Amino acid sequence: MIVLPENLEVPSTRLEAADRVLYRECEYLNLGSYDQWLALFSEDCLYWAPLAPGQDDAKSHSSLFHENRELMRMRIDRITHEAAHSLAGGIRTSRTAGPAALREIEEESGDWIVERRFQMTERQGERTRLFAGLCTYRLTPGRESFLIREKRVDLIDCDQPHEPLEVFF
Amino acid sequence: MFGEMVRDGAVDGRVYTSREVFAAEIERVFARCWSYVGHLSEIPQPGDYRRVTVAGRPLIFIRHEDGTPRVLLNRCAHRGAAVVGRDCGRARRLRCPYHGWTYATDGALKQLPLPGGYAGDGAPRRGDPAWSLKSYPVETHRDFAFVRLEEPQKPLPLAEFLGPAGEALDLMADRSPTGRLSVAGGRLAILLRCNWKVYLENLHDGLHPPHVHESSISAARAAAAGGEPREEIRWVAANGQPLAAFGELEVRCHPHGHSDMSGFRKEADGRDAGYREALEEAWGGGRADRALTRNLHNACFYPGASAHPQYMQMRRLTPLAPNRTLVESWTLKAEGAPESHFLRNVRYANTIHSPSSLVKPDDAEAYRRVQQGLEGSPGPVSQHRSDENPGPDTSTALSEEYVRSQYLAWQSYMED
Known part of the structure; x- marks a missing residue:
């Protein structure tokens, strides 16, 4: 269950709804259910993995990933294409998330800002590698649940060289 | 002998896999050519430096106090430790973290602890070029800086090389x-x-x-x-x-x-x-x-x-x-x-x-x-x-x- 800041109370049904979104976000990726994963995001969403620790600007500084919904869709179409040669040996991923914590509810937008630590193991062909870092979600409340408006992934080694990064963290 | 691996529009596949070829390439190709080491804007002020590796050598790309770009070997003249540990920074002097040998931004040895304690001919002394951080020739083209680590038989200036x-x-x-x-x-x-x-x-x-x-x-x-x-x-x-x-x-x-x-x-x-x-x-x-x-x-x-x-x-x-x-x-x-x-x-x-x-x-x-x-x-x-x-x-x-x-x-x- 999402950890709340002190002095903040929210209805348990809302917390459960946010929890479900975060669980599905991670698990759809683990299962490679990319269409269902993308359906968790809003139309104006952003997927961002900065290149530098603490990076606060994605326009005048390069990023590992910086994709709107259209580019996320394009990535999914590429990795699920039969001629994605780099994935000919298959790819399996397992993400494990730490406890999620609600940092704030933005007054103006009503968006929830939620953070959680993650680790991901990726097996691609004959290679296995590890990723770790912090995920920060911006969840936009809807009538019954939430949509993810932004997912930011700060890798602990974001500024180091990497072999190609093909799937979302 | 390596030259024979290339003939008539085909090369011997071992040029891509042999450790011997690779080691020779590092010394004969990479070390003897002008290698791009960085842009001068990366070291705007005197003392600004970046660590770079070229042809297997750990290097420091640094702006000397007179404003000129220098490339130094990141290897203390004493026991060989890498003097600079950060990827980039600014320093007036470069001090080895092991025994405190200290160099100027052009590599000159400025200080060593217990200076009277080094005996024998050729023993380390302050200011002795033999005990500096090794320095390499740097040339620039429109502020793009290139370094050459070993002198080829017919050395070319950067402009001619490019x-x-x-x-x-x-x-x-x-x-x-x-x-x-x-x-x-x-x-x-x-x-x-x-x-x-x-x-x-x-x-x-x-x-x-x-x-x-x-x-x-x-x-x-x-x-x-x-x-x-x-x-x-x-x-x-x-x-x-x-x-x-x-x-x-x-x-x-x-x-x-x-x-x-x-x-x-x-x-x-x-x-x-x-x-x-x-x-x-x-x-x-x-x-x-x-x-x-x-x-x-x-x-x-x-x-x-x-x-x-x-x-x-x-x-x-x-x-x-x-x-x-x-x-x-x-x-x-x-x-x-x-x-x-x-x-x-x-x-x-x-x-x-x-x-x-x-x-x-x-x-x-x-x-x-x-x-x-x-x-x-x-x-x-x-x-x-x-x-x-x-x-x-x-x-x-x-x-x-x-x-x-x-x-x-x-x-x-x-x-x-």
């Missing part, structure tokens, strides 16, 4: 009415499981895109179906042009293995109010027009760097092992150019040079497969492809002329 290939650097500097550029927006770095030459041999290869990039071309076409595609989609989709169009891309081979290709992924960059005029005033009409319209894609400075002037990209290749290569890239920002160009170039870097690029994984996989195939069974590797109607001075992206030109340079370095 020759006509230097145009790519001029095109970048000429995009600023003041000629001033700065590295901005971070470094993207990708690790490849292939020999360094496999990567270079793909720089102007117009035959591979429809095969290698089928998955990203297809995804980009689907994304573009809705109307006017955004530029990231357009850049990825560009690989999907018909082979005949790649046959229109002009490839020039220059001396010393350098080459460039013109015409791929064009942008219209002269439209911003006042910008063209500012360039014309600074450089004259012809030069301004060239800076804005001449598009050299993947200009190659053999063996270790390449530039893409239109998108202001500079890349450096570092061979790590016979089958491992690091490629780093930087975006340069032109003073006085429209901010929109810089922001677009950052998006370009994200799309094409990030490890997450949709284009890169299949390139990297093709390189890995070449490596895999050759490690199992070397044999000859063909570079016979030529244009059906070759031009007198140039070839096209459908010819392997530039690969043969790289091997001519390789042979001359390896036999030197």
Whole structure:
């Protein structure tokens, strides 16, 4: 269950709804259910993995990933294409998330800002590698649940060289 | 003996896999050529430094107190410890963390603890050049700094080494009415499981895109179906042009293995109010027009760097092992150019040079497969492809002329 800041109370049904979104976000990726994963995001969403620790600007500084919904869709179409040669040996991923914590509810937008630590193991062909870092979600409340408006992934080694990064963290 | 591995449009596959060849390449090719070490904007103030590795040597690219760029070996003259531990920083003196030997920003030994305690002829002394941090010759072209680590039999000044290939650097500097550029927006770095030459041999290869990039071309076409595609989609989709169009891309081979290709992924960059005029005033009409319209894609400075002037990209290749290569890239920002160009170039870097690029994984996989195939069974590797109607001075992206030109340079370095 999402950890709340002190002095903040929210209805348990809302917390459960946010929890479900975060669980599905991670698990759809683990299962490679990319269409269902993308359906968790809003139309104006952003997927961002900065290149530098603490990076606060994605326009005048390069990023590992910086994709709107259209580019996320394009990535999914590429990795699920039969001629994605780099994935000919298959790819399996397992993400494990730490406890999620609600940092704030933005007054103006009503968006929830939620953070959680993650680790991901990726097996691609004959290679296995590890990723770790912090995920920060911006969840936009809807009538019954939430949509993810932004997912930011700060890798602990974001500024180091990497072999190609093909799937979302 | 290495020279015999190249003949008649084919090379011995062991040039990509042999540890012996690799070790010789580091000493004979990489150490003896001018290697791109960084842009002067990365070390703007005296004492500013960056750590760099070139030809296996740990180096410090540093601005000396007199303002000149220096390249020093990051190895204490005492016991050999790396003096600098951070990737970059600013220091008035460089002090070894092990026993405190301290050097000036030109490498001169300034201080050593217990100076009276070193006995014998030739014992370490303050100011003795024999006990400095080793320093290497640095030359610059429009603020792009190059270092040479070992002297070849016939040493060339940088300008002569670059020759006509230097145009790519001029095109970048000429995009600023003041000629001033700065590295901005971070470094993207990708690790490849292939020999360094496999990567270079793909720089102007117009035959591979429809095969290698089928998955990203297809995804980009689907994304573009809705109307006017955004530029990231357009850049990825560009690989999907018909082979005949790649046959229109002009490839020039220059001396010393350098080459460039013109015409791929064009942008219209002269439209911003006042910008063209500012360039014309600074450089004259012809030069301004060239800076804005001449598009050299993947200009190659053999063996270790390449530039893409239109998108202001500079890349450096570092061979790590016979089958491992690091490629780093930087975006340069032109003073006085429209901010929109810089922001677009950052998006370009994200799309094409990030490890997450949709284009890169299949390139990297093709390189890995070449490596895999050759490690199992070397044999000859063909570079016979030529244009059906070759031009007198140039070839096209459908010819392997530039690969043969790289091997001519390789042979001359390896036999030197």
